[in-house]
Amino acid sequence: SQQGEEDPQALSIQEGENATMNCSYKTSINNLQWYRQNSGRGLVHLILIRSNEREKHSGRLRVTLDTSKKSSSLLITASRAADTASYFCATAITGGGNKLTFGTGTQLKVEL
């Protein structure tokens, strides 16, 4: 079964607003990675957070990880129209041999 569930499935916001996406997973992980996909193209790696980390920042991105709740969130601050894309979380499961299991994804639309 799918390791990660993301919510919301779709999110529409105005440019300049913040966007928050959530990811839940089921089993113990080594790390969790967030990706962006534009219009069915390849995935762009955004950020990786390890199981012993609670928060990471990269530019306008902020990722949190709560291993007790088996959940993560991705916050995009001051969103831009160019942030319009699908966002996926992916977990590297403990003992899983570096394989990634992807969440269901959030479609973000940022309107001008």
Place this chain on the structure above:
Amino acid sequence: SAVISQKPSRDICQRGTSLTIQCQVDSQVTMMFWYRQQPGQSLTLIATANQGSEATYESGFVIDKFPISRPNLTFSTLTVSNMSPEDSSIYLCSGKGRLASEQFFGPGTRLTVL
């Protein structure tokens, strides 16, 4: 980040034929993987491509349908055999370096089977 290229970028194929997708990675990569993304869906791992030996397939994927080769460290192919319209998907290869945890993806191959 690792540089990963794929070809073809897209193809339209007839039912019953086969298509081989190529993936080239730069020398930072030690592990390679193949994923499938069905229309409107998330990514599902097909297999781990092992250098010089048979790939390791995930549940629901078999070698006869998705033969994979990896003759050297930086190159792999995935063949989609005896295609049907249900095989219409984006196929992506990914790579991971030996010491890094990040996994990087190629641009994908969009396959349409008529």
